[in-house]
Amino acid sequence: MSFIGGIDFRPLQSRISAQERAARCASPAFGHVFTEHMVSMSWSRELGWNKPELVPYGPLELDPATVGLHYGQVVFEGLKAFRTDDDRIFVFRPEAHARRFRRSAQRLMIPEFPDELFVRAVDALVYEDRAWIPDDPNVSLYLRPILFASEAALALRPAHEYRFLLMAFVTEGFFGQVPRPLTVWATTEYSRAATGGTGESKCAGNYAGTYLAQEQAAREGCDQVVWLDSVERRWVEELGGMNLFFVHGRGDRARLTTPPLTGTLLPGVTRDALLVLAADLGLAVTEEPITLDQWRRGCLDGEISEAFACGTAAGISSIGTVRTASGSWNVGDGAEGAVTAQLSRLLLGIRRGELPDPHHWMHPVGPAVAGRREQR
Numbered sequence: 001m002s003f004i005g006g007i008d009f010r011p012l013q014s015r016i017s018a019q020e021r022a023a024r025c026a027s028p029a030f031g032h033v034f035t036e037h038m039v040s041m042s043w044s045r046e047l048g049w050n051k052p053e054l055v056p057y058g059p060l061e062l063d064p065a066t067v068g069l070h071y072g073q074v075v076f077e078g079l080k081a082f083r084t085d086d087d088r089i090f091v092f093r094p095e096a097h098a099r100r101f102r103r104s105a106q107r108l109m110i111p112e113f114p115d116e117l118f119v120r121a122v123d124a125l126v127y128e129d130r131a132w133i134p135d136d137p138n139v140s141l142y143l144r145p146i147l148f149a150s151e152a153a154l155a156l157r158p159a160h161e162y163r164f165l166l167m168a169f170v171t172e173g174f175f176g177q178v179p180r181p182l183t184v185w186a187t188t189e190y191s192r193a194a195t196g197g198t199g200e201s202k203c204a205g206n207y208a209g210t211y212l213a214q215e216q217a218a219r220e221g222c223d224q225v226v227w228l229d230s231v232e233r234r235w236v237e238e239l240g241g242m243n244l245f246f247v248h249g250r251g252d253r254a255r256l257t258t259p260p261l262t263g264t265l266l267p268g269v270t271r272d273a274l275l276v277l278a279a280d281l282g283l284a285v286t287e288e289p290i291t292l293d294q295w296r297r298g299c300l301d302g303e304i305s306e307a308f309a310c311g312t313a314a315g316i317s318s319i320g321t322v323r324t325a326s327g328s329w330n331v332g333d334g335a336e337g338a339v340t341a342q343l344s345r346l347l348l349g350i351r352r353g354e355l356p357d358p359h360h361w362m363h364p365v366g367p368a369v370a371g372r373r374e375q376r
């Protein structure tokens with residue numbers, strides 16, 4: 001029995017052999033290879049958050065009138081756990097993800113999930129399923145906490161019952177093992193978020209609303225959609241489910257910009273980390289709006305030398321080509337640029353425990369805290 005933060009998560013027996021696990025993890029595409037367990041908690045008006053437990057990962061029994069299914073009162077997070085070369089396990093910035101989870105919940109009138117409980121749940125699941133985190137530095141454990149309205153009632157009001165689940169899956173990069181520069185499609189037809197809406201919350205509906213545009217992007221031979229503001233359709237906001245950065249100038253004169261958090265953009269934890277890391281490297285960094293036309297002209301006259309997207313799932317992905325209904329252009333020479341590569345190495349190095357972690361972003365899990373070697 002392990003007591004984590006006063007919560008009793010009982011360890012469970014593993015029913016999957018080491019060979020079976022290795023076979024499932026051989027080529028783990030994003031979102032497919034789930035580990036054996038999950039954390040579950042419930043909320044009611046009488047009890048608040050209650051019944052914390054580690055349970056086998058598996059299907060749920062839901063009433064057809066479950067509020068979350070009908071009215072989308074659902075928020076989630078995405079964070080990652082890594083195994084280091086010397087066999088320690090860390091989670092990247094769980095407290096920052098806990099804060100964003102709480103803010104997303106507030107926006108959808110879901111009872112707040114306390115940050116400490118969030119981190120305890122992460123600790124419990126990662127420790128329980130630690131054997132699933134492979135040694136392969138290109139593979140990590142993606143943690144997916146979700147909060148949904150579980151009351152069976154179709155009155156159009158915030159539900160009176162909620163469920164928290166934390167599951168985990170093993171994953172290589174979001175864009176496969178060997179990422180290549182992305183070709184992106186700037187849509188002026190669809191928009192992701194509007195002022196006063198839910199764009200800065202990580203709620204389920206924000207993602208469902210992107211599929212149609214993503215399908216259009218794929219038809220245009222592109223990997224992802226560039227989202228523009230919903231009013232003027234010219235201010236660049238995000239890329240797919242990721243934040244965007246631009247490198248202006250080169251060498252000693254390079255500076256970094258990213259669109260400001262206007263309320264319609266997701267405040268990315270990776271975005272925040274890169275703002276800090278770039279400043280550590282001595283790069284000038286600003287949160288600065290940019291239009292699609294400024295992006296095009298900047299690339300054509302050489303003022304913009306690189307662009308990249310970032311997020312938990314994707315890490316850092318360089319952008320090689322931008323396509324629009326009225327034409328396309330390359331960013332730099334279309335390949336990953338020097339600043340993108342440098343930031344990418346730095347972020348990966350910190351997450352894999354190969355480089356110092358001056359901002360204490362890596363949260364140790366389980367016996368790693370005591371410096372013990374784990375049995376796998």
Ligand code: COI
Binds near residue numbers: 077078207242312313
């Ligand atoms: C992430 O980057 O972790 C996301 O949540 C975006 C998407 C894969 C859902």
